[in-house]
Amino acid sequence: MTVVASAQVETTLLVLKLAFLVLLYLFIWRIVRSAARDLRLPQESMILAPQQAAAAGLLPQPSARETGRLIVLASPTLGAGDAFTLDSHALTVGRGAANDVSLPEDEYSSTRHARLEPRRDGVWIEDIGSTNGTFVNGIRLTRERRLVPGDVIRIGETDLRFEP
């Protein structure tokens, strides 16, 4: 421990203050620089409604990227063999007319039954509060799950097969 003259203390403090501020700005500058680099990478939209995001040109070719298809195996309301194409948007299935896949005559399906959501790592299915449940290969969904090609989805009395 050294007792130093007050002039020396003042000088030391000035040097420390300058060092502190310079280092602080250097730290900030480096982070800004790397953040600026990120800005040049293509960005996705926040959670906009799909149409809005598409209108703003934020989705890369919205429907061009096919992520899978749903083939109707059996249904009281759809014809067997009918196919629905999944693009990069989420798709809802249910009895209501507002769904992307609407099952008006399927008495066992709920108005809003299930949602299929394409993500980077594949297409995920999720039950959105149906009464009778959503089944994948006969197993009732308790949480969302990723579909693999060939999975059979049962919604009410409708069976759909997921294909890539």
Added chain:
Amino acid sequence: MGARALTLSYRNRELVYLAVVGVLTGIGFASVYIARQSLVSWGSLGYAVFFFALYIAAHLVARITVPDADPYLLPMAGLLTAVGVTEIYRLGVSDAFKQGLWIVVGVALFALALWGLRRDYRVLEQYKYLFGIGAIALLFLPRVPGIGTTVNGARLWVHFGNFTFQPGEFSKVFLIVFLAAYLREKRELLAQARLKDVGPLLVIWGACMLVLVSSNDLGSGLLYFGIFLAMLYIATARLSFVIAGIVLFLAGGVGAYEKIGHVHERVTIWLHPWTTQKVYCPPTGGLALRQDCESYQLVKSLYSIANGGFGGAGLGKGTFATTDGHQLIPFINSDFIYSALAQELGLVGAAALLLVFMLFAARGMKIALQADDGFSKLLAAGLTFGFALQTFIIVGGVLRIIPLTGITLPFVSYGGSSVVANFLLLAGLLLVSDRANATR
């Protein structure tokens, strides 16, 4: 030097930045120590070494649990806690010791959260109502007789023996988790704006507001309202909700100004902190200049900022007490820490701190953009927005841009609950970021 000249992995980059933060902590502590004792000693560096070790521990946990997470958030949080604890140490050594302990608790919970949720944090989504109810319960806790404590006119603290904490800080994080999960599930329905779907949200939100207004905690009320509105907007993309919310807020604000004395007082202090004639002074019941009465704290804080000037007095050299040792600004190390820092670091340093807050928020929003699923996006955006708005409310209040409401400056202010809750917030952002980068 090309952009790719030095490509470090995310975690190595984090380590480099943490080392810089360690050096900054060392400089800060050393200069406070020298300014107070007129001594040059290596002993003061003990604190810096201690905090550096703590950051390294946090870094090692991050290395194992979230290897692909954003590398800048942890160093920025480390920098803010270091600057905060340095200033608290400068204002009072015993408080700094307590704050140091709370930072250890914060880092420990941060590590636990990362470890517990490292596989998939989205399990939180299944417990959304638990979080919603938890948020309200925590807000109600200080109202419970026997454990609730009133400090400075606001009943926000809970004590068990010698241990005191402010549950509102955790309630904020819980509410964000609840809103993220609930809004993701219901966002298509909410976008249609039917009362049936908006109902549960309004109930939870109304309960929060009721508690906050009745406990005189206006800063938190504003914060919760802002978080609620921002997350609703992010989930539904409906500007009409934001407009309706702002109209409601303005109506509520005018109503509160007319009816609630506390609010009226805050606005008066904000608009007219100085008077040239003596006015009625409610605390004493007599007549006094307003700057000697109600707005004493704010005015002294403004003088403190002005005293810093452009380059600042230097760490450890600011004036916070009268010559007979009386403290000038009450609550300087919690609500008013920004004005203490502004005096010692000057405009240059105070602006740098705001830049760090801004960058933290920018990284958080970037994480929300990168995240894959709706829950993660809403969680990251909500946590970031809460962090940014809280900073704005307190810094804006201290700088007299908006009426002053007592709330902590994230990571910087003295206060255990605040530090711990913000470390949990940081853990949440890192978890979302790790998942988004790993699936890329």
